[in-house]
Amino acid sequence: MLKFFSSPILVFSSAIVLRVVLFFYGLWQDANSPMKYTDIDYYVFTDAARFTARGYSPYDRETYRYTPLLAWMLLPTTWSATWFSFGKVLFAIGDIVAGWLIVLVLQASSKMSTERALKFASIWLLNPMVATISTRGSSEGLLGVMVIALLWAIMKKRIYVAGLLLGLGVHFKIYPFIYAPSIIWWLDDEQVGSRKSGSSTKTDIVSQIKNFCNGSRIKITVTSLLTFIILNTLMYSIYGWPFLQHTYLHHVTRLDHRHNFSPYNTLLYLNSSAPGTSLIPLESVAFIPQLFLSAFALPLMLAKKDLPSTMLAQTFAFVSFNKVCTSQYFLWYMVFLPFYLPNSSLLARKYLGIAAASLWVAAQALWLQQGFELEFLGKSTFVPGLWLASILFFLTNIWILGIIVSDVGSGPRPLRVK
């Protein structure tokens, strides 16, 4: 076992073999069973790619709610029946690349040995959930490689590359915008290493602002904004209003009645069916705690202490407080776990870690069981079952988030050697 993690070739070939096996198993199941291995969303993407290939808009496919870039990327899936699975291969390669970048970041930022870095990167690389999601054809893995590449670029101080990736990520899925404040806050003179002598002694506001606006911060802001604006202008000029409607506005106006892990779910069902009857328009103020924590307080307090773990905390907060939450969103924060766990009290204090993991799984299991009774047995489990399960899951997440915040706040933990 010790040997296994000391060899990058072994770890990466296992990760590849895992995906190849799942990929071919999926092809077999799809060809032989009416129950499909392939994710429903994959049919949405490939249908949209087919529309694009014929010169139509990808938004002609109902429920296509992504950037046209995704449909363009999947154009090869329209070439032939064999090429249909191209997207899954692409997503799986994205997984592997993300894993490789995780190793690079761990080695560079935490000065970690290759073996230890590979061990933690395996949380992503050898995670069956991650491999299944990408080989089923869900694009969430692409987001993983994008944000890890962003982190890598920042760590390597390749500011223009980082700006490009940040703009692209936000264009792709909106939520990566929460990384902008933490990255910008983190890019202080200490990190950039360009402190001009004497400039920090002045304390008046003007010079503090001047001081804050260092080259890197300006560069990344301008590059990411330009990337975002250029991509959106381009897409809008080609696909017009439907692009804005489906890619962005939909997420603001959507009525998410179908049950999901979000604590707001039951409330949204209640309020959407009888508008104007609730005391507080909770669903429209819901973004306040979510954005305050994920885009302001967490970056401000933690980013300078440990950027990768701060990004984990931000994503965790964003997903936990979101109005919609499905298991694919868990990938968004899972990709950051290899950076946080090495210094976390969840690993240092075994029972705490086991308790957190079991609670996280148990709350989901309870929710899934209640969801099954609703979806397939027709029992009205909305209240208290599903509601309580989602509240329990939220509380578990928040408890874990508290632990992450405290861990990141107390800085690198001295290594405990047994």
Added chain:
Amino acid sequence: MRQRITFLQEPQDSLDPKLLEVTSDSISTKELKAAREDRVTFGFDELPQELYRVLKASHELHIRWVSPNNYNTIAPLVSRLSPGLHLFYTPQRNNNGSNLLCPMLKKVFGDLDCQSPEKSFTTLPVERFALSAATQYYQPLESLHDLVEYGQHKLCQSSDQECLSRISSLLDASSVDIDFDTISHALTITAFWPPQTRHLSVKNTIKNTRLEVGILSVESPKEPEELSLGGFLTVVGEDTKPSPTLFSFPARHHPTGSTFSASFLTPTGMHPTLELGISSSRPPTEERSCSLHAHLTLPRAIFVDKYQLSDQLLLASKNLSAVHYITTPVDLEAPAYAMTLWGSSVLVELAPPSSGAEQPWTEQPWTAAIPLHLRYLPPTSSTSGQSPLHIPYPVVFWACVADEGSKFPINPFDRVNLGYDGLFGPKTMFYHLPPEGDTLINTITVPVLDLDKSKYVELGTAGVVLLGFLWVGWCLWRVWSRNPYGSGANKVAKEKKKQ
């Protein structure tokens, strides 16, 4: 006004014409075993002003009401629709009078969920068949009480007992068609009562109106696509005795020997499956190519996911062959209470199992399953979180391609604008399978949010989210109080200096 009353008999029940008593204004006989069809045609000037205003704005309007109680049909009146109120409508071009339609429908039929043709109607494919209307609307409707009341009030003199009772007999009808198109400039009401033994007595109380009474039974036809009717016709007031008649015409709708049942597999959950039981897979004729179809009329709370039903393996596993038509658009996500469109209709081709190479069909009963999905319905109180949903039976028929040469000239008993006829070529013949069961409606329960248990949801959610927010805030405050903003490395360095 013109009236045509037809009694349709099985050949063995044929009436001896000597038993018919014909006077100058009536026709009667003691006992008659027959189905009855009444067809009344109104000129524009005979209609109430408010109806005329609505019709003037219509290019064509076809209303089909079918009773939820199962009934027997008789050739040539064998075509069927799902029970409920169907509406096929083409507005007059350059006319904005179509906003009068929904209020008028509500006045005539009672409380319909019809806002306006733009908001509530779905569009039909127009390019295929000139005979079909442009838009469709449907709503479950159990009885024609409101129509009868409206008709008695607006069409009859209060002293005209014959008129009042004729209209109230619509309450027993199994189907009622109301047709209007600009070309004929007339409104036709056609009602059908299933076969039963009845006392016949028809009076013509209105002067200068034509009343024709026919008593007909099916004869064996010369050509397979034809129907042959023989019997007696009498124009009340003109004829002193019934005149014998025999005529044939190519018919669009035909009966078949097999039947079907429709029920939902339990538990239904949020993804109910409609199971169709077909008594035999034998096609109605071996001379033409025929395919078996189910046409579903689905209220908005339930729908078919066309993407799910595009997979050949899934279709084959359910004994389905293809989805040929589905209303566009069908929102795949919206809750029922956020929609204004009435719902959707679906045409599915079934795949009868074959028993072997030499005989491609089997007399064995078999089933096909159609996977459906439910939308979320509004929360309720005091129903334990379950809401009933009534889903009409589909219609099931064989569609056979008719001979190249044969056309369907307008025959006196033809019926078009049924929702599915426009989805086939003009020469298609339909062989209808009668449904089994007493009521042609399946009722399932849909789980909904139980308001009796939801009082704490709003405050509970708000409280928990606030608690979570404060907990993370507290953790952040503790971090800040120890080491604001700065990197851990800084702190470690400072501590080292202190030491």
